[in-house]
Amino acid sequence: MKTMQFIAACALLASASTSFAHGNTSHASATGPVIKEQKAWGIASDERAALRTLTIEMTDDMRFAPDHFTVKRGETLRLRVVNKGQLMHEMVLGTRASLDEHAQMMLKYPGMEHAEPYMAHVAPGKAEDLVWSFNRAGNFNFACLIAGHYQAGMTGRFTVTE
Template identity: 85%
Template sequence: MKTMQFIAVCALLAGASATFAHGNISHTSAPIIKEQKAWGIAGDAKNAQRTITLNMTDDMRFAPSHFSVKKGETLNLRVVNKGQVMHEMVLGTQASLDEHAQMMLKYPGMEHAEPYMAHVAPGQSENLVWSFNRAGNFDFACLIAGHYQAGMTGRFTVTE
């Protein structure tokens, strides 16, 4: 009986480590679930009107740290990791990013697979296609433990 319990616990832990394992590779492509967020909704690459390149560096900064879009515009955000460590870009509100950052401190290997997140290995890039269908000021950040706390944040403005 104890052997069965041990096997069950090992299976659960193996599943948990797969769920929370950032590792050192970028995310794989998965079906995109389009869910309306306060800051927009996942877009289709064929509808992208332009591309903005966002560079991430090991000095815990984004360049540019601010970008503007018009409401209704779909962008291809090309997220480039110019550093030597893993970085990510997560779109959101200040509140959603604060909440997620706290989770990342508790579970530093937590995996991200949402369409408003790009997890990028050193020297690599990923494309994030987003439709900015809500006006306002919103934020983005690297939520890897310690990066957000070091100020790796940015802001985007969606105008009418």
């Protein structure tokens, strides 16, 4: 009987731990409508508002290509995030401070699940779109915050001009 309880406890623990892992889900469809919360670097938008698409590739050499882009304030882009590698990667928009803070949390809790409209978690060989309205001028950042990737330099920046 103790063996059965042990097996049941292990199965429960295993299923609970997978619920914290990054997935390759479409954020809008997985969680319902996109929540449009103003951030320092902009706000989520609807697909129909995107007038152009910018493709950003992620590779296992821990780099983004391009690693910098410029948009005009008020412009809405579809960022097509493509994983060209064999590892899971992500692209998270933010400020240097918000990315540093999130990266520290990811080191402590590497399987942490989160799905925000400014994040794309992309499985190897797959692509995911972020639709973002860049409504605040300034210099901002993006990064892969999977434990070890950020620390290896998997970062980029974007500029929003007036």
